Amino acid sequence: MLTAIAGRTDRVRLGTTVTALPRRRPAKLAREVLTLDHLSAGRATVAEKVALRPPPVQSPRVPVWVGGSTQAGAVRRRAARADGIVPYKLTDTDGWADFTPDEVRDLVAAMPPTRADGQPFDVAIGGRRRRPDERAERAYLRELAAAGATWWLEYVPVGDPAAMRAAVARGPLR
Template sequence: MDHLSAGRATVAVGVGDPKDRGVAAFGEQTDLKTRAAMLDEGLDLLVGLLGGDRVTHQGAHYRADGVTLRPAPVQAPRVPVWVGGSTQAKAVLRRAARADGIVPYKLTDTDEWADLTPDEVHDLVAALPATRADGEPFDVAVGGRRRRPDERAERAYLAELAAAGATWWLEFIKAGDPESMRAAVARGPLR
């Protein structure tokens, strides 16, 4: 994907939702602690592989014997890795500090969506190290819902998030009618 997108790909990882029926249906681990341990072990392995490094790893969940992904990535030092997760789980900050960015959300214990406030984004950014390992600032990708119908209100909210340290806004486009989905993509980002 890095080559097909001319260096615009990003990989997002997370523990996942163990309540997702697809997890168990495909024989994946459903125990949250085990999934977290797998993510912790796999994160360093993934970062090394996406950087084009030769990786040797013997762990509790994964093994790699001198593996190198080819072709080498377009992006340097590697394809960026963002860690997604609930801001209620402190581990998401620890994991994000080992990667390039964070895709935070909140309220994992309800079915309701709640936007992060600019103050919450500010606090999140303050909790991350000043820079990631390559000296660049962390990406903070906020969003995950449909765009508000009032574009002025949406622009004002996004400006507040950016001032608080957010670097990306992710808009949710519900799977469904292909024409509706294409229209949402063609509308493009708010500028």
């Protein structure tokens, strides 16, 4: 699916927020990520620590983002050794709650300022549908960016293909 998206876009960051590594063959997953990285001109983001050839487009490797509930201390500890974090607040995802700018500020303060390669540490916030009031949504996203969030992840529900294409075509809020 990500390869198909890579072929139809040129700015969208591509990746998974959760990759069940124990259920995958590491070499096959690494090759898939490497292929996605090349097909997307360096827009892939996935967890993996295997070095294969050819090297990825991105240097020194495809960024590793750790996802999970910020209630779990292990998520913050793993993320601090990675390139970024894709957090959500609760272990019970039925009780979804958006991060406030103050919560993002606290999370950013708990993470390293830069990755091992010297690039800024990524904090990808989101995971819900866009609000109907785009003015309010833009204001919220500006507050999150000011607090240190580097990415916003918008949830596009699986459903009618035309509606899904329309959500992708409208692009991110700017």
